[in-house]
Amino acid sequence: MNVEHFFPDNIKVALQKTPPGAWMAKLPEECIRLSSGYPEPALVPAEEIKKAADLLIEEEQDLPLHYLGSPRLAGLKKLIQARLEKRGMKVQEDEVLITAGACQAIDLIARTLLDEKAVVAVESPTYMEALEIFQNYTNQIITIPIDEHGLQTDVFAAQLAERKQSGLTLPNFLYTIPTFQNPTGTTLVPARRKHLLELADEFDFLILEDDAYGELSFNESPQPLKAMDTNGRVFYVGSLSKVVAPGMRIGWIAGIAQFISAFEWFKKDLDHPFAQSTMAAYLENVDFEKRLASLQKAYRKKCYTLIHSLEQYFPEPITWYVPEGGYFVWVKIPGVDTSHMLEQALSMGVSYVPGKYFFFNQQEGTEFLRLSFSYADEEEIVKGIQKLGQLFSSIM
Known part of the structure; x- marks a missing residue:
C-alpha cells in the first residue's frame, strides 16, 4: 500500500523536513550531558x-x-x-x-x-x-x-x-x-x-x-x-x-x-x-517564591562554574555569551563544523547540541553549539568543558 497517497500535499511537504528530535544524539552510558536542557534531577521536587x-x-x-x-x-x-x-x-x-x-x-x-x-x-x-x-x-x-x-x-x-x-x-x-x-x-x-x-x-x-x-x-x-x-x-x-x-x-x-x-x-x-x-x-502547599530563589541560586552557581571553565579550558578564538539567567550558554567555534565534531565529543564522554539545529537555514549554524549547565552537576560541568577544551584545542 502506498501510504503517502493518503497524505495531503501540505503534510507531504512537512514530512520532508528534519524529523522531530533529530538534534538529540544517542548518548553513551556515563556521558556528561551538557546537551540536556532539563532541570537538575536533585532540584525536581x-x-x-x-x-x-x-x-x-x-x-x-x-x-x-x-x-x-x-x-x-x-x-x-x-x-x-x-x-x-x-x-x-x-x-x-x-x-x-x-x-x-x-x-x-x-x-x-x-x-x-x-x-x-x-x-x-x-x-x-x-x-x-x-x-x-x-x-x-x-x-x-x-x-x-x-x-x-x-x-x-x-x-x-x-x-x-x-x-x-x-x-x-x-x-x-x-x-x-x-x-x-x-x-x-x-x-x-x-x-x-x-x-x-x-x-x-x-x-x-x-x-x-x-x-x-x-x-x-x-x-x-x-x-x-x-x-x-x-x-x-x-x-x-x-x-x-x-x-x-x-x-x-x-x-x-x-x-x-x-x-x-x-x-x-x-x-x-x-x-x-x-x-x-x-x-x-x-x-x-509550597512557598513558590522561596523555591524560585533556591533555583535561581543553584543555576547561577552552575552557570558561573561553566563560564569559568570555558575561560580556563577553551582556546582562542572561541567566544560565548554570558547569560543573565536560564539554562544555556551559546558558543562560537570559528572554522569548525560542530555537528561533525560531535561524534568525537561523545567518544570522549561529553555531549552538546550542534548549533545548526537552531537555524531555519542550518548552514548558518555550523560554527555554533549550545551548552546547558542545568542538568549536569558542577563537577561534571568542569570535567566536560575540560574534555571539550582538549578536543577543540587539538584542531585549532
Missing part, C-alpha cells in the same frame, strides 16, 4: 509532588481520575493568574488556557493562525522545536539575527519596511524568546522590547512570547513583553517545566479572550485532569 498526589487522592478519591476531573482544575488557573500578576500581567479567567506544556501552546497558536500562505518571523537562532512546529504549517519563515542584546529590532524594522514596499506578505506573528533565550541565553534589552511592540503596531503583526525561562533570573527578571503590551498583540506562553517538573506537562497561553477561545476550539485533549490537579495541590 519529587517527594513534594508525591505528597501532593497522595493528598489529592485522599481528599477527592476518584475525581481527578475522571474526564471532568478535580475542582482543583479551576484552582490551577487561578494560581497561574496570580503568578502572572506578580510579573505585571493582570489577566482574566477567559484570557488563560492551560496546555500540555509550552509545545502544545505553540502548536495551538500555529495551527490557528498559520497556513501555507502565512508568514511567520523567528529569531535566528531560535528554539528548534518551535521551528519544527511552524514548518508543519508553512514554509514562509523569515529570520531576524540575534546579538548579545537579543533580537536586532532595527534589522527587523528594515525587513518589514522592505517587504511592505515590495508588496510581500507581512508576518502573521513573530515568535520570540526575549528573556534568557534558548539557545543563546541572551536577553532583549528594554529599548528593543519597546521598539518591538511599536513595530507590531506599525506593521500589524502579533507576538508569540515564549517565557519558559523568565523566572530563572540570576539577578532581577526583566519585564515580560506581555506586561508592556497595551494593545493585546502579545500571546504569552509560560510553563512550569523548568521551575517544577517537565514531565507534568503544565503550560499555558495568556492573551485576548477571543484568541484564547479559538485556541481552545482546536484543543481536543479534554485537558489532563490528574496532572493538572496534582500540580494545583503541589502549588497550594
Whole structure:
C-alpha cells in the first residue's frame, strides 16, 4: 500500500523536513550531558509532588481520575493568574488556557493562525522545536539575527519596511524568546522590547512570547513583553517545566479572550485532569517564591562554574555569551563544523547540541553549539568543558 497517497500535499511537504528530535544524539552510558536542557534531577521536587498526589487522592478519591476531573482544575488557573500578576500581567479567567506544556501552546497558536500562505518571523537562532512546529504549517519563515542584546529590532524594522514596499506578505506573528533565550541565553534589552511592540503596531503583526525561562533570573527578571503590551498583540506562553517538573506537562497561553477561545476550539485533549490537579495541590502547599530563589541560586552557581571553565579550558578564538539567567550558554567555534565534531565529543564522554539545529537555514549554524549547565552537576560541568577544551584545542 502506498501510504503517502493518503497524505495531503501540505503534510507531504512537512514530512520532508528534519524529523522531530533529530538534534538529540544517542548518548553513551556515563556521558556528561551538557546537551540536556532539563532541570537538575536533585532540584525536581519529587517527594513534594508525591505528597501532593497522595493528598489529592485522599481528599477527592476518584475525581481527578475522571474526564471532568478535580475542582482543583479551576484552582490551577487561578494560581497561574496570580503568578502572572506578580510579573505585571493582570489577566482574566477567559484570557488563560492551560496546555500540555509550552509545545502544545505553540502548536495551538500555529495551527490557528498559520497556513501555507502565512508568514511567520523567528529569531535566528531560535528554539528548534518551535521551528519544527511552524514548518508543519508553512514554509514562509523569515529570520531576524540575534546579538548579545537579543533580537536586532532595527534589522527587523528594515525587513518589514522592505517587504511592505515590495508588496510581500507581512508576518502573521513573530515568535520570540526575549528573556534568557534558548539557545543563546541572551536577553532583549528594554529599548528593543519597546521598539518591538511599536513595530507590531506599525506593521500589524502579533507576538508569540515564549517565557519558559523568565523566572530563572540570576539577578532581577526583566519585564515580560506581555506586561508592556497595551494593545493585546502579545500571546504569552509560560510553563512550569523548568521551575517544577517537565514531565507534568503544565503550560499555558495568556492573551485576548477571543484568541484564547479559538485556541481552545482546536484543543481536543479534554485537558489532563490528574496532572493538572496534582500540580494545583503541589502549588497550594509550597512557598513558590522561596523555591524560585533556591533555583535561581543553584543555576547561577552552575552557570558561573561553566563560564569559568570555558575561560580556563577553551582556546582562542572561541567566544560565548554570558547569560543573565536560564539554562544555556551559546558558543562560537570559528572554522569548525560542530555537528561533525560531535561524534568525537561523545567518544570522549561529553555531549552538546550542534548549533545548526537552531537555524531555519542550518548552514548558518555550523560554527555554533549550545551548552546547558542545568542538568549536569558542577563537577561534571568542569570535567566536560575540560574534555571539550582538549578536543577543540587539538584542531585549532
